[in-house]
Each structure stands twice: as C-alpha cells, then as structure tokens.
Amino acid sequence: MKVCIGGTFDVLHKGHKTLIDKALELAGKNGLVFIGIATGALIKDKKRHRSEPQRTQAVKEYINTKETKQHVMIQPIVDIYGPLLTHDFDILVASPETAPVAQKINEKRKILNKKPLKIVQIPFVLAADNQPISSSRIKNGEIDSEGNMLA
Numbered sequence: 001m002k003v004c005i006g007g008t009f010d011v012l013h014k015g016h017k018t019l020i021d022k023a024l025e026l027a028g029k030n031g032l033v034f035i036g037i038a039t040g041a042l043i044k045d046k047k048r049h050r051s052e053p054q055r056t057q058a059v060k061e062y063i064n065t066k067e068t069k070q071h072v073m074i075q076p077i078v079d080i081y082g083p084l085l086t087h088d089f090d091i092l093v094a095s096p097e098t099a100p101v102a103q104k105i106n107e108k109r110k111i112l113n114k115k116p117l118k119i120v121q122i123p124f125v126l127a128a129d130n131q132p133i134s135s136s137r138i139k140n141g142e143i144d145s146e147g148n149m150l151a
Helices: 014-027 052-064 099-111 135-139
Strands: 002-007 032-038 071-077 091-094 118-121
Touching: 002 014, 014 032, 014 052, 014 091, 032 052, 052 071, 091 099, 099 118
Parallel strands: 002 032, 002 091, 032 071, 091 118
Antiparallel strands: none
C-alpha cells in the first residue's frame, strides 16, 4: 500500500507519532509512506514555528526509532496537494483537523479522473485535560509533547 500523511509537524508530539504509526501500519510490510512537511504559504499564518529542516529531522528521528520495513519518503510540500495529484496513493491518513483537507484532495483528484484516496481518520490524541494535544499548546507551556499538564 502507498499511504500519505501531511502536516506542519512543529514540535513533534504524541498526536503526530500516532498519525505516523497509523500510516506505517496501513502501508504494510513492503509499503510506501509519504510524509509531507508543510512549508511556505501553508505555514505563513503559524507563529513561532521551527524551520522545515528542523521539523523534517524530528520526523526522521522518530521514524528511525521504529523497526519498519516500509519505504518512508519525507519531503516538503508547498500546498495541500503535495504529490497527491500527480502520483498514485491508496490511503490518506488524517486527523479530525485535517479531514476537510483530505476531502478537498479527493474532490480535486476526481476532477482529474484519478481514483479517490481511502481516507482513514484517526481521533485526536488527548492530553491529560481531555483536550487535543497540539504544538501550540506545547509552545504555550500548557502541556508537554506527551500531553502531560505543565501549567
């Protein structure tokens, strides 16, 4: 299977790791996982984000902790589509936050006469206060990357 995910991956946290783990699981033993790291216009409204190389490195370091047989490709993406309009993939893994983007991608693929991607939505990973873990909450000092309360 060819599976894709995308995001900012700023301050890699438990929610990001769950997304990556699900993509690896769905790809299967000899599958491909594409991880798109948002750059440019996709992150222009994000404040205090780390550089694309720093975010890519954090994802690579996490992947290296996994005993995986899948081929993993990590690349910057400058729009919501990344390579999904020009390359064939089977599955797009999304969070509740990115599910509307996944639908837009499939609408565009339909216009281009490409097969729709199967969208697998994982639930939010919640912090100790039952609110979603997010990079902004971590940067604001509310929680740590595992969702433990700090404030």
